[in-house]
Amino acid sequence: xxxHIALLxxxxxxxxxxxxxxxxxxxxxxxxxxxxxxxxxxxxAESKHLNSFFSAHPHIQRLDFQxxxxxxxxxxxxxxxxxxxxFFSLITHLPHLTLxxxxxxxxxxxxxxxxxxxxxxxxxxxxxxxxTQMISNARAISRVKGVVSNTFHWFEAExxxxxxxxxxxxxxxxxxxxxxxKHYEDPGKCSSLSWLDEQPAKSVVYxxxxxxxxxxxxxxxEIGEGLLKSKQKFLWVLKSVKVxxxxxxxxxxxxxxxxxxxxxxxxxxxxxxEWVKQEEILTxxxxxxxxxxxxxxxxxxxxxxxVPMLAWxxxxxxxxxxxxxxxxxxxxxxxxxxxxxxxLVKSEEIEEKIExxxxxxxxxxxxxxxxxxxxxxxxxxxGTSEKVVxxxxxxxxxxx
Ligand code: UDP
Ligand code: UDP
Numbered sequence: 001x002x003x004h005i006a007l008l009x010x011x012x013x014x015x016x017x018x019x020x021x022x023x024x025x026x027x028x029x030x031x032x033x034x035x036x037x038x039x040x041x042x043x044x045a046e047s048k049h050l051n052s053f054f055s056a057h058p059h060i061q062r063l064d065f066q067x068x069x070x071x072x073x074x075x076x077x078x079x080x081x082x083x084x085x086x087f088f089s090l091i092t093h094l095p096h097l098t099l100x101x102x103x104x105x106x107x108x109x110x111x112x113x114x115x116x117x118x119x120x121x122x123x124x125x126x127x128x129x130x131x132t133q134m135i136s137n138a139r140a141i142s143r144v145k146g147v148v149s150n151t152f153h154w155f156e157a158e159x160x161x162x163x164x165x166x167x168x169x170x171x172x173x174x175x176x177x178x179x180x181x182k183h184y185e186d187p188g189k190c191s192s193l194s195w196l197d198e199q200p201a202k203s204v205v206y207x208x209x210x211x212x213x214x215x216x217x218x219x220x221x222e223i224g225e226g227l228l229k230s231k232q233k234f235l236w237v238l239k240s241v242k243v244x245x246x247x248x249x250x251x252x253x254x255x256x257x258x259x260x261x262x263x264x265x266x267x268x269x270x271x272x273x274e275w276v277k278q279e280e281i282l283t284x285x286x287x288x289x290x291x292x293x294x295x296x297x298x299x300x301x302x303x304x305x306x307v308p309m310l311a312w313x314x315x316x317x318x319x320x321x322x323x324x325x326x327x328x329x330x331x332x333x334x335x336x337x338x339x340x341x342x343x344l345v346k347s348e349e350i351e352e353k354i355e356x357x358x359x360x361x362x363x364x365x366x367x368x369x370x371x372x373x374x375x376x377x378x379x380x381x382x383g384t385s386e387k388v389v390x391x392x393x394x395x396x397x398x399x400x
Contacts, residue, residue, distance in 0.1 A: 003396035004032040006063075007080070011042045013049070013211035017297050018082050018150050020053050021181035027060050029393060034061040045211070045275055052187055076396075079141065081149045083296045084324050085159040085175065087317035088149065090114060092172055094131075094138045099124050110167030112158045118319035121339070142171065146395060150179035150300050153384040154373045155328055176392050178385045180304035180374050183279045190277040192235055193284065195270055199233055202288035204269075205354055206281055206307075208237040209293035213314060217256065218344055224259045226350025227269060232358045234269030235287075237276050282307050289357040290331075294321040303330055306371015308364060310357040314340035329366040332357060 005026055009019035019035070027033045035054075041047045054062050081088045089111050099106070099116075101124050106114045122128040126135075141147070153160055156177070162168060163175040196204060207227065209215070215223075220238070227234045238254055251273040252260060263271055278298070281287060282305050290302050291310045299321050302309050309331030311322040322333045334353055337345045357363070 001397070002030045002032060003393065004034070005396060006034045006036055006075075008036040008038075009080075010082075011038065011046075013043070013045055014295055014297055015082050016046055016049060018181055019080060020049065021150075021184055022080060022148070023053075023060055024057060024184040025178075025182060025389070026393075027057060029389070031393065031396070032061075033059075034063050036063050036065055039064045039066060043212075048275075049186075053184075056185060056187065076145045076398075077143070078146045078148055078396075079144050081147050083317045084299070084321045085149055085151050085156040085163065085177065086112075086114075086324055087296075087320035088147070088175075089159050089163060089168075090119070090320065091134055091138050092141055092168075093170065094123070094135050096170065109169040110162040110165070112162075114320075115323075117335075118323065120316055120319075141173065144173050146174045146176050146392070147172075148176045148178060148392065150181045150296065151177045152179050152374065153177055155303060155370075156324060176388050178389050178392065180300045180385075183283075186277060188277075190280065191274075192237075192270065192272055192276050193280060196235065196281065196284045196286040199286035201285045204233040204235055204286045205230075205289040205291055205310075205358055206235050206237075206287050207291040208239075208276075208278065208298070209312070209314060210239065210295040210298065212239050212241060213293060213340070214239065214241040215340065217254065220254055221256065221259055222345060222347045223350060224255060224263065224271070225347035227354065228262065228266060229347060229351040230354035230358075231268070232289075232354055233286075235281065236269060236271040238271060238273045240273070289354075291354065291357070294318040294325060294333075296321050299325060299330075300374075303328070303370060304374040306368045306374065308332075308357060308367045310334075310353050312337055312345070328370050329363075330370045331367070332360075332363065 007019050007023055009015045023033050023035055037050055041050070054060065093108050099119065101116060103116050106116055122130045125131060151160070160175060160177055163172060207223070227236065238251065240250060240254060251271065254273065255271060260271070263269060279301055282290065282301050287307060289310060290307045291312065292298050292302065293314045294309070294311045296317065309325055311325055311331055311333040313319045313322045313333070325331045326333045332353060334349070
């Protein structure tokens, strides 16, 4: 009999998107899927996506629940890790670590070494809420049956192999790399796509730092000026913490009238503050590069399609993710740009790196190979992830 799987995403689009993709994938393999949706959602984007997802997938059951309920059931639990295997492996060790910011490298038994400067600063503060939650979550990992992850063997072999070989100093559940997750059809409009239709092949740099990164006005100005100076075409998607504010008004406030006018006048690119269909944008023939914060979902979406990346890692797991990108030859990462707010990255620096991203022949000729591997991860060639999905469904059929 096919298993009945309940999925419980955490708050935020960066968590919801991979869960929806996993739900669609499991349902397409005849699993019975129930999505538990915590109410109320944090943003309107989440409730909008949930509604359109459930109308497109009527066979997936929706179960709203209030966050206060904590049912303890005798069923098997799995985690969907929404970060890189590399960052996940650090998290698993957190309860047993004393981190010294004065060291250069961190060497955990069996795993590749981590540079201390890539660890998000809040992790060095044991009182930080983010850190205490991560540590308590990390303690719970040993109680789950498996960890499902949107990555693939070739992309992160140096981490996935030791995680599953029992070579680490702590005992971990099985790590199941089943990515890259496939796109599911999302109805609704996206005006940026019609603009892209008019642009030449591989001529546009797509600029987006995730679903809700807020930047200072000064930094936004430097990005805008840098893009204009680079002479490259661009599609720039801006976000702010105020996820649900009227978009037109806020765009003017964020970018400033004079810069916005300059952008409109030069006709070199467009800037929007709306929810765009990122996966369709990354698939579009006009896109030649992706200036990104290296959120893990975005990284996997670029890897799958072989879109070269310029990484600007702003917070959280992003430096660990950028290391994966760099090692795989998927893109550039100016490390000295630092974390968000650490320093003002100037327009000249942005101009230089955007030019390199769009014109460096060596980088551009290497990337399609990464793309090919990404496709093979879960594709018609029977890649490694395909086998792991089969294995996961067999594990899920066992009741305990
Ligand atoms: N995304 C999108 N449209 C937007 C902004 C984001 O489709 O306007 C999607 C993007 O494709 C990715 C997810 O939202 O799947 C963002 O996740 P990621 O891990 O890249 O970044 P986060 O937002 O969690 O920092
Ligand atoms: N966060 C933080 N410092 C970090 C990483 C995350 O303060 O180094 C905060 C982040 O702003 C968010 C929360 O912790 O409010 C959850 O972070 P996570 O990376 O899980 O967010 P995601 O982008 O995946 O939703």
